[in-house]
Amino acid sequence: MSSRSTTSYNIKIEKKVKIERLAMEASLKVGRTVRWTELMEILVDEVGKDAQQTLIHREATEQKK
Numbered sequence: 001m002s003s004r005s006t007t008s009y010n011i012k013i014e015k016k017v018k019i020e021r022l023a024m025e026a027s028l029k030v031g032r033t034v035r036w037t038e039l040m041e042i043l044v045d046e047v048g049k050d051a052q053q054t055l056i057h058r059e060a061t062e063q064k065k
Contacts, residue, residue, distance in 0.1 A: 009040075 019036045026034040043051075 016036065019039055023034045023036045023039050026039070
């Protein structure tokens, strides 16, 4: 039995296009090709904790209503 080291993540096409555009803009600025998956890795690795805190704050705000 082999173990997989990756998995897939389904997102709506509009969000993928948005990330691809960000990657294209970054590519122009840094002078090399930036893949949309590279941006996703940064989002998870470096911004994940902030996203978690945002979600917790939103949930707490909703529960107060």
